[in-house]
Amino acid sequence: MKNVRRTSTSSPVIHNGYRLVGVYCYDIPLTQPLQLAHGRLQQRQGLLLKFADQSGFYHWGEAAPLPGFSRETLTDAIDALWSWLDRQLSFEQLPPSIQFAIDMATSVVTERLAKTAEVSTQSVPLAAQLVTANETPQQLAPLAKLKIGSANVDADINRFNQLQRQFPATRWRLDCNQQCSLQQAEQFCHNVDLSVIDFIEEPCSHLDETVALAAQGVPVALDETIQSNQVELAMFSGLRALVCKPTLVGALTRCQQWQQFCQQHELAFIVSACFESNLTNDYLARLAKLWAPEQIPGLDTLKALGADLIHPRSADPSLPLLSEAELDLVWKLPS
Structure with missing residues (x-):
């Protein structure tokens, strides 16, 4: 994604006690082009939102509108996120993908999941x-x-x-x-x-x-x-x-x-x-x-998907792993 970098807001953004500390864009290639009902998909693009809890631990949320299915485009999601950062939109006014990304990192449901035994896709x-x-x-x-x-x-x-x-x-x-x-x-x-x-x-x-x-x-x-x-x-x-x-x-x-x-x-x-x-x-x-x-x-x-983000999907990863340093930083909380 180009031209989405954003300067920091004047004050920290806190949601449910979690502080937003960074926003990243990603672009993951597909293993092969994907024919969906509404068109052909060549790559998967989205945002990662990085939140910190009161203990200093980091939690990730992902906003990835699916072209042809989501009501919002990725550009719409980014624009809405900036408006939320500027306190121009409430959480309830955000598009679905951004709401889910924030909840994925900060909700009470997420806190409950963190207290349960670890479950991954491989174990379902x-x-x-x-x-x-x-x-x-x-x-x-x-x-x-x-x-x-x-x-x-x-x-x-x-x-x-x-x-x-x-x-x-x-x-x-x-x-x-x-x-x-x-x-x-x-x-x-x-x-x-x-x-x-x-x-x-x-x-x-x-x-x-x-x-x-x-x-x-x-x-x-x-x-x-x-x-x-x-x-x-x-x-x-x-x-x-x-x-x-x-x-x-x-x-x-x-x-x-x-x-x-x-x-x-x-x-x-x-x-x-x-x-x-x-x-x-x-x-x-x-x-x-x-x-x-x-x-x-x-x-x-x-x-x-032809790559993983932040953490490999298994103990023996066979795909490229994009670390935080390799993602496109588009917003950061001022230090």
């Missing part, structure tokens, strides 16, 4: 394996996730049926990203084996169409719907899960409201990643262990 069993577009896997985990919702419904049907025949022991989570009409979703569901599908995330462009599809016996999950600040969700027949991506939802208090909704209605609460760095992936693994220990989280996106 059976993370749903992501099958990307045009990928031909040689083997699959017991649970896999597949993107559907292309313009060619027949192609989606054929691809899923081929994978299901190739891996008959695998269960599936399908993600449509609201790309289908009700008629297209019905066509897909009438031509596949629904018994091997845990749920289809956001199958239709409008919630009322998704509700109508679920009423026909199709198990569905909501993702994009719960990212809206205005949504007042009511339970409906066929709803099986809420998929919560904190980078897109925002404050952890909002995420926890959806977790409590799932508890109330006996739904699966799925903590899911947005191709953030290893720092956030490990954090989400611990969050999933705290909030939904019986559920399999969606944390298989880390394999797409």
Whole structure:
């Protein structure tokens, strides 16, 4: 990122007793270009916020808007952060990715996680394996996730049926990203084996169409719907899960409201990643262990990133590690 360096504010920024001491930009290459529903991603960019607690220990938060999915761009997030530093915006007015980054470093939930046994992505069993577009896997985990919702419904049907025949022991989570009409979703569901599908995330462009599809016996999950600040969700027949991506939802208090909704209605609460760095992936693994220990989280996106930040993702790292000194410092608390 260029031209984002910022001079220090006149006084320290303190949130929940934590003092912001630095802001960094990162740019991580992907292991290969990633075709998402809304475009092609070549690299992952984001911000790291470094906070210090009262004991002098440092805590990291990550803001990484996902292009095509986040309401804000990375530039929007940076501009909002500067306004927050200048006390022109409150925490509640910040975009979701910045809210999550601040909470990741400073919230009461984070303090609870710090007191629990260490959990990393590697120790979360059976993370749903992501099958990307045009990928031909040689083997699959017991649970896999597949993107559907292309313009060619027949192609989606054929691809899923081929994978299901190739891996008959695998269960599936399908993600449509609201790309289908009700008629297209019905066509897909009438031509596949629904018994091997845990749920289809956001199958239709409008919630009322998704509700109508679920009423026909199709198990569905909501993702994009719960990212809206205005949504007042009511339970409906066929709803099986809420998929919560904190980078897109925002404050952890909002995420926890959806977790409590799932508890109330006996739904699966799925903590899911947005191709953030290893720092956030490990954090989400611990969050999933705290909030939904019986559920399999969606944390298989880390394999797409070609480098780690600050801490290696395993004891035997095989990827480049970008230390704090190698990141682009864009703001620092004056000494």
